Amino acid sequence: MAKELIVQLAFLILTLSILYVVHNLRKQPGQLRARSRDRDNHQSNRHLVQGSRLLARARSNSHGPRSMAHAKSALIEADQALSLSPRDPAAHILKALALDLMGHHAAALRSMDSALSVPHVKSLSxxxxxxxxxxxxxxxxxxxxxxxxxxxxxxxxxxxxxxxxxxxxxxxxxxxxxxxxxxxxxxxxxxxxxxxxxxxxxxxxxxxxxxxx
Incomplete structure (x- = not known):
């Protein structure tokens, strides 16, 4: 009788352990996706900050060669931000401003259209x-x-x-x-x-x- 109780208890513990593991495995993909999104957002924001700084430098240097170099670098940062957060209107706006400074008005307009399109525009104040x-x-x-x-x-x-x-x-x-x-x-x-x-x-x-x- 004692042996049977011990076996049943062990079986119950094993069952509960399996259920716990399965439950955690089901939660894990969602948690990993959330962490991945957080990491992407953080990296995207870093590109946006760096791109904004470069754009400010480009504007302060007027239309000289250094201005164009900074504008191109800002464009690269904007594209990297978009690769991580394609729906972020701030990245589209940064890209538009960099392209405009480089004289590519039609391409800049397309980027600004993207920033102001639904659902992107909903993220803007x-x-x-x-x-x-x-x-x-x-x-x-x-x-x-x-x-x-x-x-x-x-x-x-x-x-x-x-x-x-x-x-x-x-x-x-x-x-x-x-x-x-x-x-x-x-x-x-x-x-x-x-x-x-x-x-x-x-x-x-x-x-x-x-x-x-």
Whole structure:
């Protein structure tokens, strides 16, 4: 009788041990995937930080050879970040800014379109989305001013809404768009709003000077 109890107890312990191992094995792939995602996100953020620093250096060096070298390095960092986190809009934006600095406006516009597409755009804050929309409008006008002016206006109107009317660059670009469309009064109004936000805005004052009284 004692032997039977010992055997049954041993069998019970063995069964519980097997169930415990199986349970842990089922959990393990999910845990490994989560750790892998965390590691990828960490590495992606490192590339983004380094790319942003390189982009800042490129801008500070104006358009000299060092500026181009830094912009190319920033582009490499952006691509490495995207290889790890392809849905991260920040990586797409960094890539767009680097390409724009290198003069590749059409490619930069495609990257900015990716950043502002669903579901990527959902990860951006209102302020980040506002800045991205203004930059995309600039790129649209740089790629094809005549064909894309209406599309640029849509982006700028949304940017102004998000900024609650406090984005000088958006109003300056709105003024230029209306000026190109021959809508003089609307252009004046946009440039004037830009000056109200920033009295030192050279672009806004130049726009008003062009339009005359």
């Amino acid at each position: 209102a302020a980040e989305r506002e800045d991205a929309l203004v930059k995309r409008a600039e790129l649209k006008l740089a790629v094809n001013q005549r064909r894309r002016v209406d599309s640029a206006l849509e982006d700028l109107d949304e940017a102004v809404r998000l900024s609650r009317g406090s984005n000088t660059t958006a109003f300056c670009l709105l003024g230029e768009c209306y000026e190109w469309k021959g809508m003089k009064e609307k252009a004046k109004e946009a440039f004037q709003r830009a000056i109200e936000i920033d009295p030192d805005s050279v672009k806004a004052r130049s726009g008003l000077d062009r339009l005359g009284p």
